[in-house]
Amino acid sequence: MSTVDQPVPAPVIARSTDPLGVEVPSTVPTHWYNLNADLPEPVPPHLHPGTHQPLTPPDLAPLFPMALIEQEVSTERYVEIPQTVREIYAMWRPSPLVRAHRLERVLGTRARIYYKYEGVSPVGSHKPNTAVAQAYYNAVEGITKLTTETGAGQWGASLSMACSLLGLTCEVWQVRASYDAKPYRRFQMETYGSVCHPSPSDLTEAGRAILAEMPDTTGSLGMAISEAVEAAVKDPEAHYSLGSVLNHVMLHQTVIGQEVLVQLAEAGERQADVVFGCAGGGSNLAGLTFPLIGQNLREGTTTRSVACEPAACPSLTQGEYRYDHGDVAGLTPLLKMHTLGKDFVPPSIHAGGLRYHGMSPMVSHAVNLGLMEAVAVEQDDAFAGGVLFARAEGIIPAPESTHAVATAIDYARTAQEGEVILIGLSGNGVLDLPAYSAYV
C-alpha cells in the first residue's frame, strides 16, 4: 500500500433494492402510523383537476408508483416499513430525543423541555424519512428517474441522497430565490449525482408560460411543482416525487412521533403536555404529532399539538379552508386544505422550507377538527429563539425549526411546574448560517 495512485471512478452506481440482510435494531420503527385509522371523520378526498370528482388510482399512476397511491388512500392503522428502507433509516434512526437541561437552566422554567432532533440525518433534516421510502417504491416498480421541486433545498438534497442510495437518477427544479441565494444545497444535490435547475425554467411549458408572464419572478414552490410534474408526465421512465403535503408523505414521517412515544416513556414521562412543530407543507409537523394525536384519540392522553408557521406565509392562521391546487399551473389534483391561494407568492423569508401557499390536507383537517392548534411567528422572533437555543444547547436550529423553538421558549417562561414541553427540531441550520449572520 502506498498512496492512492489512480482516480477512483465515481459514477452513480446502480444499486439493488434487495435488503442487505443485516439486522436492524428494534429501536428503528417497523411500521408507519396512519392517523386516518383513528380520525372521527375521514379526510376529504383529493379531486381530479378536470372532473372535480374524487381521484382514482389510475389518475395518479403517471406520477406515482402503485404502492404510494395505495398509501395515499389507506385507512390501515399501521403500514409495514420495507426492510431495505429500515436498513437505510438505521443510518440515523432512531433520532435523539434530548432533555434540554441547559435551556431549562437559562430560562429558569418550571417545565421539563425535550427536543426531538432530526438534524442527525446525512442531509441534516427530517426529509429523508419520506425520500428514502419514495425512492424505494419507485425503484421496485422499475422507475429509473424521479423529478421533484425544492424550496430551500432540504427536500431536493434528501431525494438526491435517496436516489443515489437506491440507484435512481434525480432531476430537481429549485425555486429561483433559493437557487441563487443558497448554492450549497445545489452542490449537495450534485455531489449525490443529481441535476438541479432554477425554477421557473425554460425547460418546461409551465416554466416558459410563467416566465412569459413574470420574467423577473423569484419563483415559488407552486411553480416548481408544475415544472417537475410536467417533466415526469412526459417521460415514461420517470415519476414525480413530492416532499410534503400528500397523505403518504405524512405517513412516512410518523417514524418521528412513534419514536417520541417510546423515548418519552423511557425518560419516565407519561406524555408530552404540549408539542411545538414548525409547519410549511406540514410533513414535519404531522410526523411529529400524528402518533401523539392518535394516542389522544385512542387512549385519552391530552397532548396539545401546536403548528408554528411563519407570519409571512400563514396558511393555517390566515388562509381559507377550501379545495385548491397544489401548484400554480393547476396540474395537480384539487386538495382540501388551508390555502393562501395557488397564486400567492410568499416573500423571500429565510425559512424557505415553510414558503408554501397551502398546507397538508391531513394537517388542515386535524386543525379543522380541533385536534391541533396553530400560531404564526414573526421571523425576528423566530431567530431570537434560535440563537438562544444555539447558545444554550449547542445546536443551531434550521430557520424552519426556530418557529417551533421560539414559540416553545415563550411558552416555557410561564409554564406550570412539571409541564412537559416537546420541541420538534426538524433540522439543523448549518447551511442557513448566512441567515443567522444577518440576524446576529
Next chain:
Amino acid sequence: MSTVDQPVPAPVIARSTDPLGVEVPSTVPTHWYNLNADLPEPVPPHLHPGTHQPLTPPDLAPLFPMALIEQEVSTERYVEIPQTVREIYAMWRPSPLVRAHRLERVLGTRARIYYKYEGVSPVGSHKPNTAVAQAYYNAVEGITKLTTETGAGQWGASLSMACSLLGLTCEVWQVRASYDAKPYRRFQMETYGSVCHPSPSDLTEAGRAILAEMPDTTGSLGMAISEAVEAAVKDPEAHYSLGSVLNHVMLHQTVIGQEVLVQLAEAGERQADVVFGCAGGGSNLAGLTFPLIGQNLREGTTTRSVACEPAACPSLTQGEYRYDHGDVAGLTPLLKMHTLGKDFVPPSIHAGGLRYHGMSPMVSHAVNLGLMEAVAVEQDDAFAGGVLFARAEGIIPAPESTHAVATAIDYARTAQEGEVILIGLSGNGVLDLPAYSAYV
C-alpha cells in the same frame, strides 16, 4: 398562548461549570486514555523557546490552566473526565461506529469496512471533544475569555460552541484564505457569540510584522497561532487554546478510539486490522488510533494505524523529525515533531484542517517508533473517494476525512477475505460543498 409577541433576548449567558446532576449513559467514556503510559520510550519534552531547556509548568501558566499543563506532561494511563464535560459529551457521544455495507457492495471488497463518524457533533467534526474540555478547565480556573486560531474553521466553531456552553467569551484569528473563502464557519462562530478576525491582522504585533513583510499573504495556521498567543499573553483574564498538536489535545480526543474498542467488540470483531485516519495537526488521528496502539502494546493485538496526509502538506512523509516552533513568530515552545519548517506556507487546498507545517509530537514520536505508518494523498484522489463514499453511504465526508476514505477504498479493493478496515470519518463536508462542486 398566542404568537411570540416580544423578541427573546439572546446575549452570551454566563453558565455554571457545576454539573447538571443528570445521569450520563455508561456508553460515554469516563476517562481519557494516555498513550504516554504505554510507550516504550517517553515523548521528547517541549523546550522553552528562549533557553532551549525543557518547559516547566510556570512557563505555560500565562497560556493554559494548571489542569491542562499537568495533562500535557502526565504519564497516568487514564485521566478522569469531569462530570460537566461528560454531560456535554453525551449530547453526541458515543459517536456511531457504522458498518459500511453499501460501500462494501459497491467495491465488491472481501473486507468488512467500518467507519467511526464524528460528524454528529453540533459543529460537524471531532474538534468539540477537546474544545469542551479546554473551555471547562479554563472556566473552573476563573478565566473569562479564550483566544485561538483556526484554519478552515472547524476548530474555531468548536471552541466557540464550547465557550458558549460554559459561559466564556471567545476571540478567534482565522487564516485569511479560509476567512475569505469559507464565511459560513465565521457565521457559525458569531452565532455562538464569538468574535472572528482574519489573520494576519493589524490587531497584534505579530500580525503587523507579518503584514509589513508579506502584505498579500493568505495566512497560515502558524501566523494565526502567533496572533492568538500574543493576545492571550497580554490579557490577564484570557488564556489561549490550541485545537491540535499538543499532548493534552491528543488525550481528550481518545474518547474516539476508546469507543471504537467497545463498539468493535459489540460488533463481534476481535480487532480492526487496519485503521485509516487523516492527519493535519494529528488530533483526529491520535484520538482514533492511540487507544488501539495502546492495546497492541499491552495486549498483543496487531492493528495497523495509517496516517493519511495531503500530498500538498506532507509533514510526516516529507518533513524532518526535529525541534521546531509551532508558530511563525517563534512565540511557542520548541516541539520535537515532523515539520516542513515553521515558515512553510502550504498551498490553499480544500482540506484547510490539514494545512499545518508540523505534526503532533506524540504522533511524530509514534511514527518514529514504528507504531504508525504514513501515506500522502493527492487532492483529486481524496475527493474521488469522498464522492464514492457519499453516493454509497449517504454521508458527504469532510475534505480532511476524504484522505482517509480514499486510502481505505484503495486498500479495500485488494484486501484479504475477512479483513477489518476502519475509517476515521473526522467530520462531514456540509460546509465544504463548494469544494465538492469544484471537483464534481
